[in-house]
Structures are given as structure tokens and as C-alpha cells.
Amino acid sequence: MTELIITLIVCALLFFTGVLIKYFKAYNLIAGYNTAPREVKEQIHAKGLGDFTGRQLMIAAFTPLLGYGLKRAGLVWGMEVGIGLLLLIIIYTVIKTQKFTPSLSKSSSAKTSILITLIIIIAVGAGIAWTAMPPAFNLESEQFTISGAYGVSIKYSDIEELNLTPEIPALSMRTNGLGLGPILKGHFQLEDKSKALLFLRSASGPVLIIKRQTKAEMIMINCKDAAETRLLYQSLNNRLNTGKQTEPSRGEGVSAAAQQATTDLNEISIDDFGYPSDYPRFEIRCDNQQLSWLKGDSNFTGKPGGIIGNTMFGMNDEHTNLLEPNIVKPESELAFTAAAVPGLNNPKYKLHMLDKDNLLSTYP
Numbered sequence: 139m140t141e142l143i144i145t146l147i148v149c150a151l152l153f154f155t156g157v158l159i160k161y162f163k164a165y166n167l168i169a170g171y172n173t174a175p176r177e178v179k180e181q182i183h184a185k186g187l188g189d190f191t192g193r194q195l196m197i198a199a200f201t202p203l204l205g206y207g208l209k210r211a212g213l214v215w216g217m218e219v220g221i222g223l224l225l226l227i228i229i230y231t232v233i234k235t236q237k238f239t240p241s242l243s244k245s246s247s248a249k250t251s252i253l254i255t256l257i258i259i260i261a262v263g264a265g266i267a268w269t270a271m272p273p274a275f276n277l278e279s280e281q282f283t284i285s286g287a288y289g290v291s292i293k294y295s296d297i298e299e300l301n302l303t304p305e306i307p308a309l310s311m312r313t314n315g316l317g318l319g320p321i322l323k324g325h326f327q328l329e330d331k332s333k334a335l336l337f338l339r340s341a342s343g344p345v346l347i348i349k350r351q352t353k354a355e356m357i358m359i360n361c362k363d364a365a366e367t368r369l370l371y372q373s374l375n376n377r378l379n380t381g382k383q384t385e386p387s388r389g390e391g392v393s394a395a396a397q398q399a400t401t402d403l404n405e406i407s408i409d410d411f412g413y414p415s416d417y418p419r420f421e422i423r424c425d426n427q428q429l430s431w432l433k434g435d436s437n438f439t440g441k442p443g444g445i446i447g448n449t450m451f452g453m454n455d456e457h458t459n460l461l462e463p464n465i466v467k468p469e470s471e472l473a474f475t476a477a478a479v480p481g482l483n484n485p486k487y488k489l490h491m492l493d494k495d496n497l498l499s500t501y502p
Contacts, residue, residue, distance in 0.1 A: 144311070145206045153199035160192025168235075187238035194231040198224055218319055225259070269316045269323060273337050275359075275370060277377050282348075284337060288315065288324050290357070292350065294378055299349040302371045304426045306338065306345050306358070325355070334358050344426070346371045368421065371428055379430055419477035422464075429464040429472075 158164040165171055165188050171179070205220015274285040283291045308329040315324015320341040326334050333355040338345065339362045346367055348357040360367045422429040466472070476487060489501040 142206060145202045149199045149203050152195050156192040156195030156199065158192075159188050159195065163188060183238045187235060190238065191231065191235060194227060198227040198231075201227065217317060229259070266316065266318065270318050270321050272339060272362075273323075277373055282374060282377075284357075284359075288335060288337070290335065292348065292357070296350050296352055297348055297378060298351045299347075300371070300375055300378060301347045301349075302344050302368065302426070302428050303347060304343045306341075306343055306360070307334075307347075309334075332356065340364070340367075344368060344371075346374070365419075368428060372421075372430075375428070375430060421473075421475045423473045423475070424464070424466045424470050429466075 155167060159167055163185075165184050168187065168191050171182065171184075171187065174182070201220045201223040202217075203220070204223070205217045207216070208219055209216030269287040271286055273287075273289065276283040276285065281291045281293045282297075283289070309322075310327045310329045310331070312322075313325045313327055313333075315322070315326060315336065320339065322336045322338040324336060326336050328334055335355055335357045337357070337359045340360050342364075344360065344364055344367050346359040348359075350356070359370065361370065420431075422431055474487070474489065490498045491501050493499055
């Protein structure tokens with residue numbers, strides 16, 4: 139609703155300015171004419187200039203509204219189409235008004251004005267292109283860094299809540315940022331009046347949401363590929379869980395065995411065993427939230443006839459005990475998703491549960 143009101147205000151200002159110039163001879167509202175010397179004004183066809191400029195402004199007034207209508211109709215680039223048409227009309231108007239000012243068109247001041255206009259357009263275009271570039275994400279030792287336009291660094295200790303939601307929360311307006319089709323970047327306001335710093339590359343979910351302790355403004359992130367968004371969430375969530383595991387609660391100590399297990403967990407990497415980090419891709423989800431898990435023993439094979447091997451990631455029950463539990467509601471549905479294994483047709487999966495006696499039983 140806020141976006142519609144702003145669009146209507148812009149349209150009304152352009153339209154009534156055109157009406158004032160065309161029908162009420164408010165020629166001093168035309169840039170260049172109001173500052174021109176008297177002898178220059180005498181050579182300008184004022185009525186022709188006013189009629190043309192006013193008509194162009196009235197036509198241009200409908201382009202933002204057209205863009206808004208296209209966006210509401212489902213075209214994600216709708217607003218950008220409206221703005222693009224508005225810029226084209228303005229450029230066309232600036233060029234065509236030269237025929238009403240013969241003396242100015244030959245003067246250096248007119249050429250300078252056109253040059254400045256082109257420089258401004260190029261500079262604005264370059265700024266938009268730089269802002270629209272994909273941000274870089276870096277999981278550092280003590281903080282999560284987002285590089286690029288509107289970049290920010292967030293200490294892990296400052297993250298109060300980390301969620302992966304299936305849909306982007308409803309947005310109300312852009313306060314200081316870029317809206318370029320599916321690309322939303324910068325400071326926005328949500329419909330519930332809360333504030334958010336956006337780094338969105340896709341118009342659909344999922345979206346990673348970070349809430350901080352020191353700032354009310356939340357951070358929303360998604361990538362063009364939904365799998366990349368989930369991977370970023372998993373990596374950040376694992377880093378946060380690792381940090382919690384290594385920090386003893388106030389007034390309590392940590393056993394030497396737990397310290398050693400935590401150290402082993404931090405040092406263990408899939409790459410150390412020659413096992414590609416993206417194989418197998420596996421997720422456990424509940425109510426659209428991705429749950430954390432640890433890799434253990436794995437039997438795997440490559441192409442048919444290839445070598446079959448066993449990989450031990452070094453993560454045993456001690457490491458599992460250090461993992462923060464996933465809290466789910468009773469009667470919840472868990473979704474297990476595994477990627478296809480190259481060279482293995484129709485793989486079958488079984489889920490085993492540990493009973494109270496620590497014995498495995500197949501889940502029905």
C-alpha cells in the first residue's frame with residue numbers, strides 16, 4: 139500500500155507540473171529557460187517549448203503507474219520497466235527541446251548541459267550495476283561477513299536467532315536500497331513495521347533470516363539457487379553450534395575428554411579423507427527448518443565397476459553428544475532428502491532409531 143501511495147504522488151507531481159507548463163504558461167518551471175538571459179528568451183519559441191514539455195511530462199506521469207501495474211500483475215521487473223520508460227521519455231524530451239531553442243542548441247552551454255545529463259545517467263547506471271552485484275559471504279573465525287554494497291560483519295556472539303523460512307516476509311517499502319526485479323538489496327521496511335537489511339537474489343524462498351542482539355534490524359539473505367541458500371544456512375548454523383559447544387556455561391567446567399572431542403570436531407574436515415564436500419547431499423527438515431546432523435561411517439561407490447570403499451569421518455558418539463539437540467514438536471513430520479548417487483540406480487534408504495538400551499532398531 140505504501141508503494142502505491144508513493145507511486146501515485148510521483149505521478150501526480152509530474153502530471154500537474156505538465157499541466158502548469160502547457161495550459162498555465164508556467165514556462166519558468168522548464169530547466170534552462172528560467173535561467174536564460176532575456177535576449178536568449180526572445181529567440182526561444184516559448185509556447186512551442188511549453189506545449190511540448192508539458193505534454194511530455196503528462197505522458198511520463200503514467201509510466202511509474204504502468205510499472206506498478208505490471209508488478210502487481212506478476213512481472214517481477216514491472217517497476218524497473220516503468221522507470222526505464224520514464225528515463226527514455228526524459229532523454230527524448232531533453233533532445234527534442236533543442237529545436238525550440240535554436241540559439242541555445244549551438245551554444246557551448248547547451249552542449250555542456252547534454253554532456254552533464256549523459257554523465258549523470260552513466261554514473262547512476264554504474265552505481266546501480268555495482269549495487270546489484272551478488273554479495274560475497276565469508277565465515278570467519280569470529281564473525282560472519284557480507285561483502286559488497288550494504289556489506290556488514292556480524293559477530294557470532296551477536297546472533298540471537300537464525301532461521302530458514304520458505305517464503306520472503308511481506309515487504310512494505312524500500313527506505314534506502316535497490317529494487318531491481320528479484321534483486322532486493324539494502325534497507326527495507328516490512329508490513330509489520332519492522333526493519334530489515336536485505337541481500338535477496340530470488341523472488342521466491344527459502345530465505346535465511348538473522349536476528350541480532352544489538353540491533354533491531356534483521357538481515358535476510360537468499361541466493362539465486364535455493365540449494366545455495368540452504369547450504370549457507372547449514373554452514374552458518376554449524377558454525378554457531380560449534381561455537382556453543384566450545385563455550386562452557388557460567389560457573390561450570392569442561393572435562394578434558396569433552397575438550398579433546400570438541401577439538402577433534404573442529405579439526406575434522408571431509409576434505410581430509412578425499413571425500414567431496416557436496417557428496418552425498420543430505421538434509422533433514424522439520425516444519426521448513428533444516429536440522430543439524432553429523433556424518434559418521436559411510437560406505438560408498440563411484441561408477442559401476444569402480445572401487446568400493448569405507449570412509450570414517452572420525453565423528454563418533456562423543457562428537458554427537460556435543461551437537462546441540464534439534465527441538466521438534468511431538469507428532470512432527472521429518473523430511474529426509476538425499477541426493478542421487480552417481481552410478482547407483484534406485485537406492486534404498488533405511489532409518490534406524492536408538493532405543494533406551496542404546497540399540498539400533500529400524501524405524502517402520
